[in-house]
Amino acid sequence: MEKEKLSRIRHLALDMDGTIYLGSRIFPFTIPFLEKMKAAGIGISFLTNNPTRSVQDYLDKLAKMGIEATEDGMYTTSLAAIDYIKEHHPQARRLFLLGTPSMAEQFRKAGYEECADDPGDVPDVLVVAFDTTLTYSRLCRAAYWASQGIPYVATNPDRVCPTDKPTVLVDCGSLQKCIEHATGRKPDIVLGKPDPTMLQGIMHRHGLKPEEIAMVGDRIYTDTAMAHNAGAVGVLVLSGETTMETVKKVQADAATNPEPEFYPPDLVVNNIAELGELLLENRG
Numbered sequence: 001m002e003k004e005k006l007s008r009i010r011h012l013a014l015d016m017d018g019t020i021y022l023g024s025r026i027f028p029f030t031i032p033f034l035e036k037m038k039a040a041g042i043g044i045s046f047l048t049n050n051p052t053r054s055v056q057d058y059l060d061k062l063a064k065m066g067i068e069a070t071e072d073g074m075y076t077t078s079l080a081a082i083d084y085i086k087e088h089h090p091q092a093r094r095l096f097l098l099g100t101p102s103m104a105e106q107f108r109k110a111g112y113e114e115c116a117d118d119p120g121d122v123p124d125v126l127v128v129a130f131d132t133t134l135t136y137s138r139l140c141r142a143a144y145w146a147s148q149g150i151p152y153v154a155t156n157p158d159r160v161c162p163t164d165k166p167t168v169l170v171d172c173g174s175l176q177k178c179i180e181h182a183t184g185r186k187p188d189i190v191l192g193k194p195d196p197t198m199l200q201g202i203m204h205r206h207g208l209k210p211e212e213i214a215m216v217g218d219r220i221y222t223d224t225a226m227a228h229n230a231g232a233v234g235v236l237v238l239s240g241e242t243t244m245e246t247v248k249k250v251q252a253d254a255a256t257n258p259e260p261e262f263y264p265p266d267l268v269v270n271n272i273a274e275l276g277e278l279l280l281e282n283r284g
Contacts, residue, residue, distance in 0.1 A: 005266065006282035008211050009233060011043035013202055015193075015217030016058075017050060018240020019272060023164035026065040027239060029273035034067065036276050040283060044073065045202050047215075049156035049192040049222055051078040051099060051129045051172075054106040075201065077129070077155040077192035078106045084191060085112075085125055089151055092124035096150075098142045098175065099129035117141045122150075128179065128187065129155040130172040139178070147183040156192030158222060162240045193217070194225035199232060216272065218242055220250055224265040235275055236265035244268075 014020055020030045037044060046062070046069055053061065055074050062069045078099075085092055096115040097104050104114050107127075115123040117138050126145045131138075146152050154176050161169035173190075180186050191197070193215075203213055210231035217223025218240025227234030236242060247268055254260040269275045 003282045005211070005233060006278055009042065009214050009279060010212040011045065011202070011206055011208055011214075012037065013045050013047050013199055013213060013215045013232075014272070015215075015219075015223050015240075016046055016048045018162035018218035019216060019237055020046075020067070021065065022162060022240065025164050026067075027271065029271060031066055033272045033276045036280065040280060042279065043206060045075065046073060047075045047193070047198055047202075047217075049077050049130075049158050049172075050161060051076055051081070051103050051106075051155045051192075052132055053100070053102045054109070055079065057102050072205075075198045076106075077198075078103050080191040080195075080198055081127055081129075081153055081155050082107065082110045082112075083197075084153060084189065085127075086110075089125055092151075094121075094123050095125050095127050096121075096123035096142065096145055097127050097129070098134070098138060099127065099131050099155075100133050103129055119144070124151070126150045126152045127155065128152070128172060128175055130158070130161060131175070132169070134175075139175070142175075143179045143182045146179050146185040152185065152187045154187035154190045156222075157190045157194070158192075158219075160241070162218065193219075193222035194229050196226055196230035199226055199230040203230070203232075216275065220246065220262050220265065225262055227266070228263045233267070234263075234265040235267045235269065237269055237271050237275070239271040 059069055094113045094115050115121045155172055157173045158171040159173040161171045163169050214233040214235050215227035216235040218237050224234030224236050250262050251264045254264050
């Protein structure tokens with residue numbers, strides 16, 4: 001990556017799981033990195049495609065890890081879904097939510113009511129999210145409402161959620177595929193990364209040009225794809241889901257395909273500590 005590009009970066013939009021922590025374990029370099037960025041005058045915002053927690057739950061989790069954050073600096077796909085429904089379905093009040101109790105609380109706080117798992121309780125909008133409390137009955141009910149043509153919003157496209165545990169955490173993208181296979185219905189919209197809306201919101205709030213903000217995350221198909229879609233700088237860290245082998249495949253595809261499935265990141269680093277050193281070395 002050109003040094004001139006690095007010198008223009010004034011703000012970092014940081015993915016969370018796989019970037020600043022993994023599961024319940026904060027990386028040892030995270031807090032020193034955040035302190036160095038603050039001292040250098042580089043702004044920080046936290047973004048996550050994971051809607052399982054409310055904004056307050058995320059702030060509490062970060063605080064327990066020793067990370068200071070504010071509500072204004074936190075962007076989740078639950079908030080993106082709420083904003084979308086308010087704009088595109090302004091009359092909607094009752095929602096069928098395939099999501100966690102914490103996510104449902106975020107929607108209640110915004111003034112929505114949650115429908116029961118009952119064919120007589122017809123929702124205005126179906127919302128499908130990453131649901132770690134998923135039950136078979138509620139998955140079937142979500143598929144039923146999708147089959148009935150109810151407006152259908154998905155919070156994020158992630159196939160799996162990063163974890164430090166010996167398991168695979170099936171995420172919202174996989175639940176969408178399950179519903180699609182059962183009903184033939186895709187969501188009307190899939191929010192979160194790589195949709196550029198959250199990143200554009202940060203740019204607007206802080207008066208930033210696209211080249212002045214870097215989206216930093218561990219996934220090519222969400223994080224750096226979002227940066228590409230917003231015209232921002234995409235930085236991939238190898239501390240989460242993506243391996244260097246995957247990066248090389250994406251780079252090879254882009255080199256031979258004028259319209260690749262995914263565009264390579266502008267910069268690949270092992271972790272945010274390495275990114276921090278590069279930014280400090282190339283401050284304008």
